[in-house]
Amino acid sequence: MRKFLAVVLSLAMALTAMLAAVPAFAADEGVINVYAFTTEVPDMIQKFIDSNPDFGYKINTTIIATTDGLYQPALDQALAAGGADAPDIYCAESAFILKYAQGDMSEYAMAYSDLGIDIDNAIAAADIAKYSVDIGTRPSDGKVVGLGYQATGGAFIYRRSIAKDVWGTDDPAAIAEKVGPGWDKFFAAAAELKTKGYAIVSGDGDIWHAVENSSESGWVVDDKLVIDPKREAFLDLSKQLKDNGYSNDTQDWTEAWYADMKDAGAQKVFGFFGPAWLINYVIAGNSGGTQPGEGTYGDWAVCNPPIGFFWGGTWVLANKDTQKADAVKQIIEWITLDTTEDGLQYKWANGTLNGEGGTKDTVASGTVMAKSNGELAFLGGQNMFDIFVPANQFANGKNLTQYDENINSIWRDWVRQYTAGNCTREEALASFKQAVTDTLGIEAQ
Amino acid sequence: MSTSKIALKHSNDMRKGANPIIYIVCIILGLLSLFPFWVMVCNATRSTYEIQAHAISFLPSVSLPTNYEILNGKTFNAVSGFFNSLIVSTGVTFCSVYFSTLTAFALIAYNWKLRQAFFTLILAVMMIPAQVISIGFYQFMYKIGMTNNFLALILPAIASPMTVFFMRQYMLPALSLDLVAAGRIDGAGEFRIFNQIVIPIMKPAMATQAIFAFVNSWNELFLPMILLTRKENYTMPIMVSLLKGDIYKTEYGAVYLALTLSVLPLLVVYLTLSKYIVAGVALGSVKG
Amino acid sequence: MAKTRVKAVSYAKYGYLFSLPFIVAYLIFSLYPTLYTAVIGFTDLKGVARNFKFLAEPFKNFSIILNNVTFQNSLVNTFEIWIMNFIPQIALSLLLTAWFTSRARRIRCQGAFKVLFYLPNIITSATVAILFATMFGYPIGPINDILVSTGMIEAPFNFLTSPIAAKLVVAFIQFWKWYGYTTIVLISGALGINPELFESAEIDGARPSQIFFRITLPCMRTILVFTLITSLIGGLNMFDIPKLYIMDGGPADATKTASVFIYTQAFKGAYLYNRAAAASMIMFVIIAICSAVVFFIMRDKHEVQQKRDERRAKRIHSKRLEGLAE
Known part of the structure; x- marks a missing residue:
């Protein structure tokens, strides 16, 4: 024990010595603080710095995953505390961007125009999707405080072979006619697919984003909870999917959901609702292959969804207190509005940011996508931009609130209870209202 | 039953x-x-x-090689994460175990006026739900400029109510006050009596609490994440959390590799200390 | 008598001196946050605002919380899940302690078993939660696959939307994660017992079970109090697993414990710090009352009796003195 104590004591002493040796951090002149939840934006900024040797700044990144629920508390604290460690640039994703661009934290954001960006003309020139601008506009003064680099307008991503089996064609225009527009046609198509033993989607989560985005009003209007009829109808849509066997009754982001991307589920699944990132980061990897012919790879195509929607996305904001507005401006402009071949978005759309052959993704600027090549082997050679550029125009950025992340999760929990037969429709609605009032302090209308 | x-x-x-x-x-x-x-x-x-x-x-x-590559990529530095975690956890373990034993000794060996009140206070502190307290704590740390400072994570462990409670409960039957008295007769000072007579008796208890303190501190994510904003200060759990990023971009393989690596030191600590949680360790000193 | 009292007084200063580090650290690091929490329960602090003012009706937050159906429900959940995990946990831990501290049974590989039992506590809750959620996956998942392929059920069962199943799984995880901890605490408590007691019992021919119930358990009373109190506190503050296993206490709030409720008040969407603080204080009172009950039940009856006798003797003595004075 004495030995143990000695070890502990000496460690403690070493520790004190080390702490004493840590220099007090002074405000670094040439450092830009970036808060982000993935390495994506920091990596971009690093690329910018590498390709602009005269830029004269370094970046210090604080990355905090959203998955542990700590990004927002940490960011809020850092913004409120200010000082040398405060972020100059910070990122927000669709789940919580409203809070930073329009809600409680929007006062901390600097308007793009105050950074010296000619914002209206730049947005028009880059042809930025309207939903993205709407979300990034602060209502108190009508100024744009956040824009993205990725466009996340959604499409219907379907299986070519199943389309041919059921309707004799896999042409995106023809399939779009079959599955939409509107839920009635979608469920008619589901019934047709069912006769041949196919499920139209994997689970009710797949249609949720389209349902959510189609509503007239958001969850909260004038501090009261509002259940838009189109969102309320999700109860019935979800129930229909399960009771008729139109889905495999999976939940998104679970094993069974991934399994449906390579025909490993109970029934083969016809399609998924999603933006380009769902193809790139989720379906492709889970298709059971890496080139056409393997698994379901190459057997996919995209068409217009029955109802326009968007899903996800990252917005980039600047701190109103930043001391390096000029540098911040250069970075933000390069990421969100630069339409040249040297701009971030051109490289992002063509998958060339980290050298040739990278992942192609849809970007915020329609101008950039128009001059880029979006052909994917995974989609059987289809140019995804043909579908995704218009998809971005169908998306609605006006029915969101800063409470959406939490209200959605409560809502979907109760819809699942109803669909599973654990409660009646009325009970589900009543419990949902009760839960929202109790956890968020928002009364039902 | x-x-x-x-x-x-x-x-x-x-x-x-x-x-x-x-x-x-x-x-x-x-x-x-x-x-x-x-x-x-x-x-x-x-x-x-x-x-x-x-x-x-x-x-x-x-x-495994791919996962290791991702792990050792730009944002993840396993070596520095390991050393940061080691500093914090060792500091926390030492502070909580040593000072809690000392506090428990004060509660048992001496008859002072505020003793019962102090013990009640310790119990009360232990019962307050931690979530909201943590908000006040990190706001306070930001206010006094203790961000990016390991001391903000280590020093609070000196006041670990649950460890004091355990030490007191263990010491009650295990420590005979005659031993303390005998020490005094031999002319030892009170502090020396504590270090040379009491601590050996408390070995199993100290080892037990050292394990718990080390494991808890090693796995702690919330406060380090909010208080340490500089990459060079990140602890292991922060680095693991970084790999999770976003739901559609989680590098699960690397996450599990990082988790495996971060558990290994805990096993070493546990194996080393569990030697003291066996019969015979405490027996030598207990008399009467 | 007078002599010892003088002695006790002269050593009392060490009591203060040795408690000083604790007190100083507490004052510096914890007092402010605690007071802050106690105070904001009476204010209108919410959202990202840093300024607050006191409410005209000081107990408004408290009455809102007490009338909050979700909070009431979360209290019930907390007790249910705690009892479901604590009773098997303490039973198993005591059994293991009896086996592992018995001098008659020399169990081989004791060290290895002790390491193994504590392992679940080493892995982070996040990992444990993910693994269990995957195990009980629906419609595809290891448990469902086994149940369906062995014909025990016909169609996959949705463990993740069933409130009862979720509660049971959370209780099981808590049990599995903490029985090793409890066992180690109890074993270390048993090691503090004077071995002469065991030796004399053995000489008297006591069986291991008799030794355990007549000597080990009574001598471990103080550590049992610790285990009960800390399990109670830990159980009523149960947070990680219920929060992580199914999204913040789902499905249908079946695993929403009081702590998860407090967390969602403070950190989710609306940032109702004032109500979270009020709920924390209410929980504090509930925990304190429950702990007081445990302390009362587990009090050392001998000691209490002794003290009472002393007091009575004193009273009689003083009465007698009064009588003499009259």
């Missing part, structure tokens, strides 16, 4: 040695404990998409 019945039933033939049922129960429990470990180790060798398809597998795969 069924437990006592089982215990009674087995006790009849105890003299001959342990009942096989004891081994069967222990082995089943042991397998239950090993299960997540084995899955974790296997997943460390599997790719993200393999894990998404079947998160639970008892067979290793071939993606």
